[in-house]
Amino acid sequence: MRALIRRAGPIRFSQFMELALYHPDYGYYRRGRDPFGRAGDYFTAEQIQPVYGLLIARIIRRRYQELGRPAEFTVVELGAGRAEMAEAFSAWSYVAVEAGGMLPPRFTGVVFANEFFDALPVEAVVRRAGRWRLLRVGCKDERFVWVEGEAVEGSLGGYLERYVPLEEEGARAEVPVEALRWLEKIASSLQQGFVLTVDYGYTPAECLRLPAGTLMSYRRHLADPDVLADPGERDITALVPFAALAEHGAGCGLQLVRLERLGRVLLEAGEQDEFAGVLAAGTEAERRRRRLQLKTILFDFGESFRVLEQRRATGPARDA
Numbered sequence: 001m002r003a004l005i006r007r008a009g010p011i012r013f014s015q016f017m018e019l020a021l022y023h024p025d026y027g028y029y030r031r032g033r034d035p036f037g038r039a040g041d042y043f044t045a046e047q048i049q050p051v052y053g054l055l056i057a058r059i060i061r062r063r064y065q066e067l068g069r070p071a072e073f074t075v076v077e078l079g080a081g082r083a084e085m086a087e088a089f090s091a092w093s094y095v096a097v098e099a100g101g102m103l104p105p106r107f108t109g110v111v112f113a114n115e116f117f118d119a120l121p122v123e124a125v126v127r128r129a130g131r132w133r134l135l136r137v138g139c140k141d142e143r144f145v146w147v148e149g150e151a152v153e154g155s156l157g158g159y160l161e162r163y164v165p166l167e168e169e170g171a172r173a174e175v176p177v178e179a180l181r182w183l184e185k186i187a188s189s190l191q192q193g194f195v196l197t198v199d200y201g202y203t204p205a206e207c208l209r210l211p212a213g214t215l216m217s218y219r220r221h222l223a224d225p226d227v228l229a230d231p232g233e234r235d236i237t238a239l240v241p242f243a244a245l246a247e248h249g250a251g252c253g254l255q256l257v258r259l260e261r262l263g264r265v266l267l268e269a270g271e272q273d274e275f276a277g278v279l280a281a282g283t284e285a286e287r288r289r290r291r292l293q294l295k296t297i298l299f300d301f302g303e304s305f306r307v308l309e310q311r312r313a314t315g316p317a318r319d320a
Contacts, residue, residue, distance in 0.1 A: 001231065002139050010147040012134035013124040020098055021119060022232035028098070028232050029119075043251040045198065045262075046084045053088030054278045056196075060089065060110050063194045067108065070192075074109035079116035080180075081090065082301075103189040111186050111195045117245070118199050118237045120178035121232060124215065125152055127171040132160050136170070144228040147166045154280055162243045164203055172213030174238045180248050187252035190270050192311045195254055197308040201240030214239035242308050254310035262263040263302020270294075287316060 001019055005011055021028045039122045045052045064073055075089040080096035088113075095104055100118060103111075124135040126148060134149035134156075152160060156175050186195055202210060219234035227236045246256045247306045258265075270278055275294060281287045 001137075001144070001319060004090070005137070005139045008023055010138040010149065012149075012226065013135055014121040016137040016144070016228070016231070017236055018178075020236060021121075021208050023232065028235055030042055031232065038212075041259060045082075045297060045305070046081065046114055048293045048297055048301075049084055050088065051290050052297055053156045055266045055297070056085065056112065057088040059196065059265070061090070061091070061111070063110055064092070065267065066251075067192060070108050072108060073075045073193075074104060076109065076111045077104060078111065078113040079119070081179070085112070085114070105187055105189055106191050107189060107192075108151045108192045110193050111190060112151070113195070113197045113199070115199055117179045117197060118201070119178070120172040120182065122176050122238045123156060123179070124213065125156075125173050125175065126280040127166060127169060127173075128168075129169075132157065132173075134204045137248065142278070144231070146228070164207055165204060166207065169212060169269045171211045172215075173207075173210075173212055174215060176238070176244065177239070178243060183245060183249050183254065184252055187249065187254050187312065190254075193312055193316065195249070195308075195310040196295050197240075197245070197310075198305055199240045199308075201242045204241075204243050207241075208253050210239070223249050240308075242306060245308060246310070252311055253314075255313050257309040259306060261302060262305040263298045265307045266280055266298060268312055 001011070001018065001291060007059040019027065025051060026031055060075060064070075067073070072093070076095045076097055076250050077083070077085055077089070078097050080086070083096050086094055086096070092109065097103055099116075102159065125132045127133075128148065132152040134152055136147045138147040138150040139147050156177075159175050160173065166173060183195075202214070212225075215225065215227045215236065216236050217224045217229070217234045217236050219230075224234070242259055247257065250256060279287060279290045279294065281290055
């Protein structure tokens with residue numbers, strides 16, 4: 001990246017984030033190091049197995065039934081990591097797709113994205129003299145630094161006007177350029193079914209409480225707002241703008257079903273038998289472990305994360 005900046009000048013943050021996370025040799029997610037769990041940099045709900053997998057599978061089973069139990073039904077998991085949900089989804093055809101991968105063409109089923117969209121490259125911007133300007137990444141004394149670039153126009157400007165109601169001088173924000181592209185790809189491939197996104201994010205009203213933007217890096221379970229340090233050595237995320245994903249998805253044919261806290265969605269999934277099936281186990285020790293998992297999911301992850309559910313009722317128009 002230093003060589004690229006010296007040759008071409010400061011680069012867009014989306015390019016910096018893409019290289020830092022997904023470079024085939026040096027990117028954070030491509031180096032072969034396991035970022036999950038106690039020995040890694042962060043936990044996700046997917047590590048809380050088997051309870052999380054069983055509850056999400058219940059939701060997907062209901063969607064499968066709503067679609068009339070189609071003979072060909074596929075669960076596509078975006079950003080599957082260790083594929084810890086694969087066993088829970090084993091009743092159906094299961095496909096794991098990472099960022100940069102390809103979706104199955106023209107399938108019926110469910111796209112499940114657990115903390116996938118927050119790690120996709122974004123554009124970073126800053127408010128100056130009543131206008132948004134791109135934040136680029138330059139290099140000074142071998143360190144990566146922010147460089148204020150050109151005024152934002154076109155589609156980026158339209159996005160900021162619609163979804164980022166910040167007007168104070170120096171305010172920062174992000175535009176989820178890659179997340180919006182992924183929604184378009186999903187809408188193109190999913191003929192009938194649902195998109196189930198579990199992530200942390202915000203609504204436009206909540207954006208007013210985020211004048212410094214939402215970019216954050218993670219390493220050894222510590223959060224750091226300096227996202228330019230040690231590229232390739234730490235995770236970089238940005239909160240998901242749920243309203244933008246919902247509206248952009250609707251424009252692609254993905255109808256909004258609901259946007260709710262994860263805890264409420266999982267409570268609904270377990271209410272039929274009061275979680276008896278999820279908590280059932282052969283030993284008391286395992287039953288205690290599952291009860292602790294359920295408590296963690298409902299009252300920790302359940303309050304921090306939201307579920308955005310979208311539906312493709314009919315497939316996109318086929319080529320003539």
